[in-house]
Amino acid sequence: MTEWSIAEAARVLLAAEDAGTARGPLTEEWPGLDVRTAYAVQDEALRLRLARGEKLIGLKLGLTSKAKQERMGVDRPVMAWLTDAMVLPAADPLPKLIHPRAEPEIVFVLGSRLAGPGVTAATAMEAVDRVYGGIEVIDSRYEDFRFAAADTIADNASSSVFRAGPVGVAPAGLDLSLEGCLLEVDGAIVDSATGAAVLGHPGEALALAANSLAERGLALEAGWVVLTGGLTDAVPISPGSRIAAHFTSLGSVTLAG
Ligand code: 0L1
Ligand code: MG
Numbered sequence: 001m002t003e004w005s006i007a008e009a010a011r012v013l014l015a016a017e018d019a020g021t022a023r024g025p026l027t028e029e030w031p032g033l034d035v036r037t038a039y040a041v042q043d044e045a046l047r048l049r050l051a052r053g054e055k056l057i058g059l060k061l062g063l064t065s066k067a068k069q070e071r072m073g074v075d076r077p078v079m080a081w082l083t084d085a086m087v088l089p090a091a092d093p094l095p096k097l098i099h100p101r102a103e104p105e106i107v108f109v110l111g112s113r114l115a116g117p118g119v120t121a122a123t124a125m126e127a128v129d130r131v132y133g134g135i136e137v138i139d140s141r142y143e144d145f146r147f148a149a150a151d152t153i154a155d156n157a158s159s160s161v162f163r164a165g166p167v168g169v170a171p172a173g174l175d176l177s178l179e180g181c182l183l184e185v186d187g188a189i190v191d192s193a194t195g196a197a198v199l200g201h202p203g204e205a206l207a208l209a210a211n212s213l214a215e216r217g218l219a220l221e222a223g224w225v226v227l228t229g230g231l232t233d234a235v236p237i238s239p240g241s242r243i244a245a246h247f248t249s250l251g252s253v254t255l256a257g
Helices: 006-019 035-051 066-072 121-126 149-154 202-215
Strands: 056-062 078-083 101-110 128-138 159-164 180-185 188-194 225-230 242-247 251-256
Touching: 006 035, 006 149, 035 078, 035 149, 056 202, 066 225, 078 149, 078 159, 078 202, 101 159, 101 202, 101 242, 121 128, 121 202, 128 225, 128 242, 128 251, 159 251, 202 225
Parallel strands: 056 225
Antiparallel strands: 056 078, 101 128, 101 225, 128 159, 180 188, 180 242, 242 251
C-alpha cells in the first residue's frame, strides 16, 4: 500500500502523465487529500517540472463555465500551473495523450504584474496586454475523467497542451463578454458560446486568479499567459479528427487529432 504524501502524489501523477497511463482517483486511496493539500501537490509537481528544465509561463483556470461545472459536478473554478512544455506551436502535431479533449478558451498575456487581494475584473483587465483565442487540450490522469475536485487539482487540472491563435488583440476595443466562439469538429459546428460563459466576463476569471493566488502569497507576473477556462464543454479528440475554434474578433485556431 502506498504511503501517501505531497511529494509521493506529485511524483506518481507526473509519472502517469509522462507514461501516458491513467489511474483511479487519488482520493480513494488518500481520503485526507483535501483542496488545500491538492494545491500543495500541484506546487510540488511544478517544482519537479522546473527541476527538469521546464519554465513557468503562467496559469490556467478551469471549470469557470456552468457547462463545465455541471458536467464535472463542482461549483467552483480551479487553477493550475502552465509551463513552456505545455505550449503546442501551430506546426506541431498533438503529442500522444491518454484521452484528450479540446475546449476553446480566451487567453490573456499580461503586460504588468497583477496582485490581489481586492482585484476586480476591471482592474484585472488593465494588466492585460494582449488577448488571444485558444484551444486547451485537457487530459486527465484519472480513468474516464472520474475524480473529485481535490483529485483534479492535484493533477494540475488535467493540463496537457494548449495552442493560442496567431493574432493577439489589444483588450481596449473588445467586449469580451460578447466575444463569440463556434466550436467545430470535422466540419460540423458542435457548440457555441460567448465570453460571458466564463463567470460573466473572462476578466472575472483573471481577478479570481489574482485574488486566490494572493491567499497563497503569490501574484500573476508580467508576461504570464492565463487561460481563462473552457467557454463550452470539452469535446473528445479522436485520432484524425480536426477541431477548430472560430472567434468573432480573435480569429480561428485549429488542431488535428
Ligand atoms: O481546463 C479545465 O477546465 C480542466 C479542469 C479540470 C477538470 C477537467 O478535467 O475537466
Ligand atoms: Mg481549460
